[in-house]
Amino acid sequence: MDLRPYLEAAFRAAAEQAGFSGASLQKIIFQKPARPEHGDWATNVALRLAPEVGLPPREVARRLVEHLELDPARIARVEVAGPGFINLFYAPAFLHAVLAEILSRGEEYGRSESNRGRRALVEFVSANPTGPLTVGHGRNAVLGDAIARLLACTGYEVTREYYFNNAGRQMRLLAESVRARYLELLGKPVDFPEEGYQGEYIRDIAHALLEEHGDGLADTEDLAIFKETAERMIFAEIVRTLERLSIRMDSFFNEHSLYESGAIWRVIDRLRERDLIYEAEGAIWFRGTALGRHRDVVLVKSTGEPTYRLPDIAYHINKLERGYDLIIDVFGADHIDTYPDVLAAVGALGYPTERIRVLIYQFVTLLKDGQPYKMSTRRATFVTLDELIDEVGADVTRFFFLMRSPGTHLEFDLDLAREASEKNPVFYLQYAHARIASIVRKAQEVGVRFREHPAYERLLHPHEITLMKALVDLPGVIEEAAEHLEPHRVIVYLNEVAAAFHRFYHECRILGEEPELASARMHLAQATRLVLRNGLAVLGVSAPEQM
RNA sequence: GCGCCCGUAGCUCAACCGGAUAGAGCAGCGGCCUUCUAAGCCGCCGGUUGCAGGUUCAAGUCCUGCCGGGCGCGCCA
Numbered sequence: 001m002d003l004r005p006y007l008e009a010a011f012r013a014a015a016e017q018a019g020f021s022g023a024s025l026q027k028i029i030f031q032k033p034a035r036p037e038h039g040d041w042a043t044n045v046a047l048r049l050a051p052e053v054g055l056p057p058r059e060v061a062r063r064l065v066e067h068l069e070l071d072p073a074r075i076a077r078v079e080v081a082g083p084g085f086i087n088l089f090y091a092p093a094f095l096h097a098v099l100a101e102i103l104s105r106g107e108e109y110g111r112s113e114s115n116r117g118r119r120a121l122v123e124f125v126s127a128n129p130t131g132p133l134t135v136g137h138g139r140n141a142v143l144g145d146a147i148a149r150l151l152a153c154t155g156y157e158v159t160r161e162y163y164f165n166n167a168g169r170q171m172r173l174l175a176e177s178v179r180a181r182y183l184e185l186l187g188k189p190v191d192f193p194e195e196g197y198q199g200e201y202i203r204d205i206a207h208a209l210l211e212e213h214g215d216g217l218a219d220t221e222d223l224a225i226f227k228e229t230a231e232r233m234i235f236a237e238i239v240r241t242l243e244r245l246s247i248r249m250d251s252f253f254n255e256h257s258l259y260e261s262g263a264i265w266r267v268i269d270r271l272r273e274r275d276l277i278y279e280a281e282g283a284i285w286f287r288g289t290a291l292g293r294h295r296d297v298v299l300v301k302s303t304g305e306p307t308y309r310l311p312d313i314a315y316h317i318n319k320l321e322r323g324y325d326l327i328i329d330v331f332g333a334d335h336i337d338t339y340p341d342v343l344a345a346v347g348a349l350g351y352p353t354e355r356i357r358v359l360i361y362q363f364v365t366l367l368k369d370g371q372p373y374k375m376s377t378r379r380a381t382f383v384t385l386d387e388l389i390d391e392v393g394a395d396v397t398r399f400f401f402l403m404r405s406p407g408t409h410l411e412f413d414l415d416l417a418r419e420a421s422e423k424n425p426v427f428y429l430q431y432a433h434a435r436i437a438s439i440v441r442k443a444q445e446v447g448v449r450f451r452e453h454p455a456y457e458r459l460l461h462p463h464e465i466t467l468m469k470a471l472v473d474l475p476g477v478i479e480e481a482a483e484h485l486e487p488h489r490v491i492v493y494l495n496e497v498a499a500a501f502h503r504f505y506h507e508c509r510i511l512g513e514e515p516e517l518a519s520a521r522m523h524l525a526q527a528t529r530l531v532l533r534n535g536l537a538v539l540g541v542s543a544p545e546q547m
Numbered sequence: 548g549c550g551c552c553c554g555u556a557g558c559u560c561a562a563c564c565g566g567a568u569a570g571a572g573c574a575g576c577g578g579c580c581u582u583c584u585a586a587g588c589c590g591c592c593g594g595u596u597g598c599a600g601g602u603u604c605a606a607g608u609c610c611u612g613c614c615g616g617g618c619g620c621g622c623c624a
Contacts, residue, residue: 029563031564034562034568034570042567057604082567083566083604128624168624169623294549294550297622298622299622300622302622303622307622308623333617333619335618336550336619337618337619337620338620362618363617403560405560407553410559428587431584435583488561492562505583509582512582512583547584
């Protein structure tokens with residue numbers, strides 16, 4: 001249970017009682033001190049308030065504490081420390097109450113209602129159907145899905161959307177590549193398109209066409225059948241790959257629908273009304289520089305064909321008009337210089353762009369034979385996400401992409417993939433979960449029972465206390481991870497929980513202890529199991545009953 | 548050249564909105580299985596947080612400048 005909202009209210013009331021006011025009271029920050037002697041929560045509010053009220057920090061802290069009214073069943077002790085920190089210590093009764101809460105809420109523990117009634121749309125993957133998903137797409141897919149899960153945990157109603165483009169040069173090239181392979185299969189000499197897609201999957205699609213149509217397509221000039229078949233088969237494959245990672249999209253949004261509805265041309269009209277459009281060299285330009293961008297960009301080429309930015313603007317307007325309170329875009333680092341143009345245009349048309357949050361993650365660097373490996377879908381020099389899942393499994397794949405913060409480069413050594421998976425931290429968490437499941441089974445076999453009123457007050461061992469304190473944090477960690485769009489925070493936290501459990505396990509036995517203590521410890525173990533399971537569920541990683 | 552991101556232990560990474568003595572895993576060394584799962588636990592080793600300034604009671608975190616790496620800078624998506 002996250003005490004911070006409660007503490008913040010109490011401190012604000014105390015400040016008022018003490019006659020303090022200042023900007024630093026707007027948001028009072030509570031942190032978990034690194035050292036246990038500094039308490040379970042600490043706040044620097046007195047340090048920040050001191051210059052605003054013209055008193056020494058420790059004096060401010062002293063007066064705040066004097067007026068502070070806290071429930072002794074939650075916080076047992078308050079101390080002023082160091083330069084003026086206020087440290088707070090949990091009451092044992094609070095820890096016991098949290099244990100009871102975890103056990104009664106079960107799979108619901110960790111979920112909150114803080115965003116109840118709000119709707120979020122997470123757009124991710126969004127790979128065009130020109131080939132299988134690669135390891136590079138994996139980070140996007142897993143990150144997007146984990147963020148969707150996190151948002152759902154805080155009460156959002158979440159839609160997962162996949163935006164794609166099935167028109168244009170890439171798709172034409174794809175269709176031409178399929179046709180070339182098809183003609184090859186018919187034994188007809190053919191020039192493979194110079195920039196064509198060389199992957200083996202193109203041959204598979206050609207085979208499917210051969211089986212369905214025989215040589216009936218040999219003379220057809222229309223690429224449509226090749227394109228449509230390729231698109232359908234590739235999408236089916238993508239959906240299957242995502243499914244293997246427990247990712248299910250709610251919606252596929254075709255960029256082309258923005259052409260059909262005329263939405264893109266309305267964007268041009270509306271930008272023109274605001275004098276943000278001009279024509280030069282036969283092209284239509286967006287005056288980004290008028291909005292603080294460092295350059296203007298082309299929205300419609302001199303050929304009359306829009307660049308991708310125009311539908312992008314229309315797409316974001318569409319998302320906002322669908323009424324989402326929060327819109328997340330998960331983009332690779334290559335979008336870093338383009339999305340601000342889109343946001344600038346959308347904002348200039350009067351839309352609330354603060355609802356849009358763009359998560360830019362850094363690329364996955366693939367190492368092969370210790371060397372960086374350049375992937376290209378067109379040249380078929382990619383490693384597919386499926387191959388990775390085959391190699392290390394879905395849990396490890398997901399965990400691997402979530403372990404690091406999105407902003408750091410992720411180095412992926414293929415040659416060590418399998419080896420690394422055997423010592424992957426994911427097993428550390430799953431092992432703890434399986435271990436608990438086993439203990440609880442055994443304990444119940446020998447007659448240890450869950451009770452209505454467990455003797456939590458018997459849990460006095462330092463490892464028991466540390467573990468209980470860790471379990472308290474799950475809801476707050478999920479809240480913060482969702483707020484910052486950083487699933488790795490959950491992993492860091494679960495590692496602490498698992499470590500605390502393993503230590504408890506080595507020092508505190510259940511079997512062979514007297515019934516009251518054994519039962520209390522079994523409750524603690526079971527609560528730990530629930531925290532691990534719920535935390536892993538947010539990450540989309542399984543929690544095995546045995547290993 | 549310009550813009551954004553990154554630079555923390557030998558390696559891969561944490562460090563919550565600027566907090567108190569910068570933490571894990573892996574690698575290395577040494578211990579712990581006749582009792583609930585050793586995929587575990589305990590200990591040791593390992594740091595001028597790229598460099599130089601600045602702001603602050605307090606800087607890995609903010610600012611400036613350099614150095615190094617990634618990505619972008621197309622009427623490609």
